[in-house]
Every structure is written in C-alpha cells, then in structure tokens.
Amino acid sequence: MKKAIVAGGGISGLATAYLLKTRAAEEGLELDVTLVEREERLGGKIWSIKEEGYLCEWGPNGFLDSKPQTLDLCRELGASDLLLRSNDNARKRFIYTGGALNRLPENGPMFLKSGLISWPGKLRLAMEPFIPKKAGDEDETLAAFGRRRLGDEALRKLIAPMVSGIFAGNPETMSLRSCFPRIAELEDEYGSLVRAMIRLAKKKKQEVAQGKAVASAAGPGGVLTSFRDGIQALTDILAERLGPDTIVSGQEVLEVSRGGSLPWRVRTGSIDMDADLVILATPAYATASIIQGVDSDMAGILRQIPYATMTVVCFGYDRERIAHDLNGFGYLIPKEEGMNTLGTLWDSSIFENRAPEGQVLLRSMMGGACFPEYVNLTDEEVTGRVKNDLATIMGITAPPSFVRIFRHHQAIPQYTVGHSTRVAALEQRAASLPGLFLTGNSYRGIGLNDCVAAANRTAGEAIAQLTSR
Structure with missing residues (x-):
C-alpha cells in the first residue's frame, strides 16, 4: 500500500486529501492518506462563526458558481442540495467616491448616466x-x-x-x-x-x-454561492468524509526530508511519518520553512511571496436604526477618499440567515497591503474607525448591538510583479523532487474555486506519478 501525507487542513488540503482518496479508489490503487493540521480546528481561513443569532464569516463568504470546480466537488460530496445562492440584490455593488455611493454600472447606458466617472x-x-x-x-x-x-x-x-x-x-x-x-x-x-x-x-x-x-x-461573472450555515459547511463535510482515521489535528508539520523506510519523511512536533507522497497545502511562508532542508532555493523563492494583513469587523444593528437602503452587495472605497476601511459588505442582504429577525449584519474590512499597520489597532480603535466610516458613508449614528473583530496578520498572498516567474521556478524545482507537491492559494489563484481547481490538478498529478512508477 502506498502512503500519502497532506500538510494543511484548509480547503486546499482537505479537498486534495479527499480527491486523492477518491481518485486512487477509481484507479484501483491502494493508498493510505493522512492529513496533518497544526490547529485543532479544520478549515483554515474558512470559518463560519455563529453567535447571538448572527453568522459571521471569519474569512471568505462563498464562491462564484460560474466555474465548475467547487460545484462539481459539492455534487460529488452529495452537498448540492445544501447550497445557498446569494440574493438577486447582491448584483448591486457600489463605490464610495465624491461623498456618495455610486452604483457600479452594468451596461453602456448605466455607465453614461453614472456619476462614478467624470465626463473627462x-x-x-x-x-x-x-x-x-x-x-x-x-x-x-x-x-x-x-x-x-x-x-x-x-x-x-x-x-x-x-x-x-x-x-x-x-x-x-x-x-x-x-x-x-x-x-x-x-x-x-x-x-x-x-x-x-x-x-x-x-x-x-x-x-x-x-x-x-x-x-x-x-468575464467570470456568476452568482455568489455559499451554504445556509455558512461556507464552513463545505470544509466540515470534507472533514467528515475523510474521517478521524485520516486526520491528525493539533500537529504542525515542521520539516520534510529524504529517507526513512519510504522516499519521504515528515516530522511534526511529536511524531515522524514516512510517505511515498508529500503534498504541502500550507501558506507559502510555512512551506518555505518546511522544505528548507530539502531545497533552500525553493524555500527562498517561497519567501518572496508576501502576504497582506486584514481586519474583519462585523457589526449587528436593529434594522429600524438604519435609514440607508441596504438593497445591494455593499461598497468599496478608493484609497484617495481617506476612509479607514477598504469597504463594507451588507452580509444580511447578500445571504439569508446571517442576522436575527429584524436585525442586519454589516461586515467591514480594514488594512490590506496599503495599510498593514491597521492589524495592530486595539479593539476600541478598530470599532471607532469603523463607526466613523459608517456614519460618513451610510449615515449610521446608532451604536451597533453586536461587534466581532477578526484579525489576520497574514491574510492573502500577494501576486506581485514577477509572481508567474517565481511560480514557474517553483514548479521546475518541484519536478526534480518526485513525490513532493505544492498546492494552495499561494500560486495560481486565491479564491475558493482556484483552491479546489488546484486540488484537482495536484491529486491527478500525484495519482499519475504513483501509477507510473
């Protein structure tokens, strides 16, 4: 029996481990798959937090249904009936500029009438x-x-x-x-x-x-899609399908090396495991540390992929305390407007079941690559700045009845100039190390669809490599 170890229990690792098992079974290949995750909780940045009747997404809130990968995975998992499409009003998106919210035009006539862009x-x-x-x-x-x-x-x-x-x-x-x-x-x-x-x-x-x-x-278009209980339902179902015999949580992969009873050895804080295949579905900075001893050049390239910070702020309000129309997806803010936030999503307008009856949930983002220091603000400073922006942009002066703040010190990989060259170099280095694979959102797409597509590719390449030996 062959042995595969997947490091990382986010959507990339979970999907890769699941697809490895199913594709191996289809090929009649006996393959033992183990997924190792540093945290006790699985899902990575996918985390749907339910408190006081609100459903707050710690990270992404869904995927676009215009690409088949995630829909196909949901179908394979038997989870299609659990999907929840966003409300039609989610098509209405706004940009705050010139002291007003301007709707993004969807066609030529709307563009001509829009005040978003001046006539020049x-x-x-x-x-x-x-x-x-x-x-x-x-x-x-x-x-x-x-x-x-x-x-x-x-x-x-x-x-x-x-x-x-x-x-x-x-x-x-x-x-x-x-x-x-x-x-x-x-x-x-x-x-x-x-x-x-x-x-x-x-x-x-x-x-x-x-x-x-x-x-x-x-372009890609599509309808934003999630689950009634939040996007975490997808990672929960994957973890359930994998089962406790496949998953080792609370253990961090520290190093991979050559040798042992099989081609690869994986070392965690307390156990060593040997494997024919090792798939690293960890962030670029973590992957760099893991493979340093195997290929220091590859580790150096991985360290050139920066990450942006992000603070996510959920505010709950009585609907009657907000006079502003909430028929839409939300808005983004150009940097030149001098606001504290990058934008705000009207979460309870996008999906059902995100706020208690008679309440609304607004989710604001702060920080990013342009304001990395914002992740270090205190809760009081964050709350005050978000309140100020909502008062200026939406006229909301009532205090929120519900507040939750989530900080991501390394939130989203940044595909800066030269990224494709770095990825090509990584793939070339990995090709010289049979049995070692890299996957995740650090390379060819940051979205949930991209992660699932990468998991499909990685699982396919790994199975092909095993069957060709």
Missing part, C-alpha cells in the same frame, strides 16, 4: 480601443496597465478598489498576468479590451443561436 474620465475610457497594445511580454503592474489602457481616474475609482476588495492588494505592486490573466490574454489577442468584448459578444450570440452553452463575454 469617460472620454478617456472611450479612447481605449485606440491605445496601442503593450509591446513585449514583460510583467506589468495593475496600476501601469490601468493608467495605460483606461486612464488614471478609472484606475483610482474602478481598478484600485477592486484590487483591494479581492486581494487586499496594492495595484502599484500587483501583477496583471498573475491576478487577472484573462484580461492580459484579451489585450494580447485583440489589442483592446473594448474590441475583445464586442467580438466575444458577437461570438456568444452566434453560439447561443446554435444552442451552445457559453460563458459570459464580460
């Missing part, structure tokens, strides 16, 4: 089809791309808030090709984003007429 900014955007395609294949920051193709105002009011909302990142350092590879591909192929959208829209019409199912030309 709109005219600059209209010039996009006439901007030459970037020469060469040198990596480019999101900020450089935005200024070059769309103009400075679009960068400040559209791109930068989106980058902070998705990555908690700084567009001046983030890589276009690593963060939004599809956008880079569209410029490469069509020379213009506007021309790409027009041609893809025409192609979509033709395919619809032919009865083909197609994705939106505008």
Whole structure:
C-alpha cells in the first residue's frame, strides 16, 4: 500500500486529501492518506462563526458558481442540495467616491448616466480601443496597465478598489498576468479590451443561436454561492468524509526530508511519518520553512511571496436604526477618499440567515497591503474607525448591538510583479523532487474555486506519478 501525507487542513488540503482518496479508489490503487493540521480546528481561513443569532464569516463568504470546480466537488460530496445562492440584490455593488455611493454600472447606458466617472474620465475610457497594445511580454503592474489602457481616474475609482476588495492588494505592486490573466490574454489577442468584448459578444450570440452553452463575454461573472450555515459547511463535510482515521489535528508539520523506510519523511512536533507522497497545502511562508532542508532555493523563492494583513469587523444593528437602503452587495472605497476601511459588505442582504429577525449584519474590512499597520489597532480603535466610516458613508449614528473583530496578520498572498516567474521556478524545482507537491492559494489563484481547481490538478498529478512508477 502506498502512503500519502497532506500538510494543511484548509480547503486546499482537505479537498486534495479527499480527491486523492477518491481518485486512487477509481484507479484501483491502494493508498493510505493522512492529513496533518497544526490547529485543532479544520478549515483554515474558512470559518463560519455563529453567535447571538448572527453568522459571521471569519474569512471568505462563498464562491462564484460560474466555474465548475467547487460545484462539481459539492455534487460529488452529495452537498448540492445544501447550497445557498446569494440574493438577486447582491448584483448591486457600489463605490464610495465624491461623498456618495455610486452604483457600479452594468451596461453602456448605466455607465453614461453614472456619476462614478467624470465626463473627462469617460472620454478617456472611450479612447481605449485606440491605445496601442503593450509591446513585449514583460510583467506589468495593475496600476501601469490601468493608467495605460483606461486612464488614471478609472484606475483610482474602478481598478484600485477592486484590487483591494479581492486581494487586499496594492495595484502599484500587483501583477496583471498573475491576478487577472484573462484580461492580459484579451489585450494580447485583440489589442483592446473594448474590441475583445464586442467580438466575444458577437461570438456568444452566434453560439447561443446554435444552442451552445457559453460563458459570459464580460468575464467570470456568476452568482455568489455559499451554504445556509455558512461556507464552513463545505470544509466540515470534507472533514467528515475523510474521517478521524485520516486526520491528525493539533500537529504542525515542521520539516520534510529524504529517507526513512519510504522516499519521504515528515516530522511534526511529536511524531515522524514516512510517505511515498508529500503534498504541502500550507501558506507559502510555512512551506518555505518546511522544505528548507530539502531545497533552500525553493524555500527562498517561497519567501518572496508576501502576504497582506486584514481586519474583519462585523457589526449587528436593529434594522429600524438604519435609514440607508441596504438593497445591494455593499461598497468599496478608493484609497484617495481617506476612509479607514477598504469597504463594507451588507452580509444580511447578500445571504439569508446571517442576522436575527429584524436585525442586519454589516461586515467591514480594514488594512490590506496599503495599510498593514491597521492589524495592530486595539479593539476600541478598530470599532471607532469603523463607526466613523459608517456614519460618513451610510449615515449610521446608532451604536451597533453586536461587534466581532477578526484579525489576520497574514491574510492573502500577494501576486506581485514577477509572481508567474517565481511560480514557474517553483514548479521546475518541484519536478526534480518526485513525490513532493505544492498546492494552495499561494500560486495560481486565491479564491475558493482556484483552491479546489488546484486540488484537482495536484491529486491527478500525484495519482499519475504513483501509477507510473
């Protein structure tokens, strides 16, 4: 019987371990899988906390259903009936600028009427089809791309808030090709984003007429999807399917090394385990320490992947104390507005069952790559700053009846310029170490869908390697 050890009990590790077991069974391969997690609790940054009738997401709050990976996993787990799609009003998203919340336009007429971008900014955007395609294949920051193709105002009011909302990142350092590879591909192929959208829209019409199912030309889109009891339901189900015989919690993987009775040895604080395969589904900084003794060059590359801090703040209110309309997803805030928060999600408007009857739940984000020091603020300072922003932006002066603060000192990996080169180097180094695999959100996508897709790839490659020996 072959032996595999997966380090890390977040969504990446859990999904990889589960898929390893199921794919091995499909191949008729006898494979013993052990998952090792440092914490007693499984799930990593996926954690749905239920208190006083509120459901607060410590980390991500769902996934988009436009990509198949997570939906397929839920179907395989028999959990499809437990999924909860976000309310239709979650399509309404806002940017706070110029002292007001401006709805993100969803089509041309809405864009023309919107006050989000000034007329000079709109005219600059209209010039996009006439901007030459970037020469060469040198990596480019999101900020450089935005200024070059769309103009400075679009960068400040559209791109930068989106980058902070998705990555908690700084567009001046983030890589276009690593963060939004599809956008880079569209410029490469069509020379213009506007021309790409027009041609893809025409192609979509033709395919619809032919009865083909197609994705939106505008991008990934999709409906934000979770579970009634929170996104943690997914990791709980995975852990249940794996069972206690597979999971070793409360043990930190400290080191992997060559040798022992099998090709690899894994050392924790109290036990050593030998394995044919070792899959590290740990954050880049932890993986660097684990493999230092095996490949110091690989460890050095991993340490070049920075992480942004994040503070998540949940406020609960009596609905009648808030005069502002909550029909929407929430809003993001450009850095230039001088607010303390990156934005606020109207969680109880997005999903059912997030607040008690007659109450609402607002979830604000602070910090990120642009304000890393905010993670060190006291609870009183955090609460005061969030209150000030909500009073300015939404006119909320009533004190919250429910407050919870969650701090992430290393929240989200940052795909800075050169990230794709670093990932390619990591993959090349890993290829020279048969039986060792890296997976997780540090490499090719930070979202839940990305983690599940990476788990699928890793499990497939690991099984292929075992069966080819």
